[in-house]
Amino acid sequence: MTDLSVAALPGGLPDKRQVAASFSRAAASYDSVAELQRDVGTQLMNRLPVDFRPARWLDLGCGTGYFTRALAERFGEGLALDIAEGMLRHARPLGGATHFIAGDAERLPLQDSTCDLIFSSLAVQWCADFEAVLGEAFRVLKPGGIFAFASLCAGTLYELRDSWRQVDGLVHVNRFREFARYEQLCAASGLRSVCLENRLHVLHYPDVRSLTHELKALGAHNLNPGRPGGLTGRARILGLVEAYEQFRQPQGLPATYQVVYAVLEKPL
Template identity: 70%
Template sequence: MSEYIQASLPDKRQVAASFSRAACSYDSVAELQRTVGHQLLQQVPDDLQPQRWLDLGCGTGYFSRVLAPQYAGASGLALDIAEGMLAHAQPQGGAGHFIAGDAEKLPLRSGSVDLIFSSLALQWCADFSSVLSEAARVLRPNGVLAFSSLCVGTLCELRDSWQAVDGFVHVNRFRQFDDYQRFAASSGLQLLSLQTRPETLYFPDVRSLTHELKALGAHNLNPGRPGGLTGRARVQALLKAYEQFRQPQGLPATYQVVYGVLRKASASEVPV
């Protein structure tokens, strides 16, 4: 039987609350999330046979349910900061334990997992060096962290369109790809691969895009975002500005996806 564990959460209530509210609508609009996650899964080393895996930032548990049959016989943990996501995921199974917790301070024992799989979750973590430090701590020797995240350039069309309208922050900010490289290099983990790849979705209109972002729980969460309702004139200006990006497939929304695979050294590789 699946077990639900309540662990202490940091003060990131806004992110957690936004994704909790989106739990029921998330899967209906998560095309990009599924595509990226499956591409990440293909990058996990073929020779890795984990006894225990962790789906870090599991959301609705889609990839927990993918990992379970792929690593049959292994025990699985699913962890997310959004309790609403966990409540949605837990009845569907996949992992043996569902844990409320933060990637920057994992409520797990050191040396307790062989694979950390994290797809499109770590972009919400302000301290990426702590994420990598915690991954290094909880991984066993030869264990692997495979993650996908987002970097600068994500939703550039929406950002540039809003810039033509006003000076407010309307689009989530993400770290530079150089930052991912720098943190990975100083993590103490062996870097197997790190790359960025654009993924573009197309929408018939701007409202379809903003509806999807809200349904995902990934609408604007940045400090400095404008409060209250957006005026009709500004909305019309946004629609006009975004039209310059229209292509035959529709209005593009580009995500700059970061894929990274890191490995913890085996006992024999650790310098004496």
């Protein structure tokens, strides 16, 4: 069994090229295990104002294009952007956008004041400089435009993290920004907060291998400095399984995700 989680913390993020390569490799398997991603993206779409009709929108961190196509059904075709070329190759033939763009959320290859909506579901947690992401959203949005994003914050996968801590002292599991940091950065961005909240999502698995298999299929590999190299030894895996069993519930082994939902508006 390989070790399969990746850190996301300012100053501790893996190299962007490694992130892009990891998600590119996962493009073919991603949708088959993306239950949480579909749920979160749907909830984010439901948080958009009912009467909101953007003339031009951007799906930021589009991945396989699942929500690119959902946005197109609702608003007509827009733009889709991702840092992972493999994801874009998967998404392009399925449509939904007039252009699928390889690019970085911290340096959007778009002109000022050109979008009415920037939609981003479970992508910006991989950005080390979230202040830059907010600045780019402010720059690219038209006055009255909306930046709607869902991200992950501290406390995500705490069961897996705490179980590994009982096994060794190495870096195994995702680290994300505190929700309070999201609040601070959004408040200082110049964008008006229509909605900013932290919601719990809990998935259940029959065993630890089912969870780690899903993380691998999603492309969420461990790219942390200080991570263990190569395969994880049998004794350590048995230790992980034993430790995680302490969290077992009637539904199975829980995996908790702390999800940030935000709808921010650029003032007129």
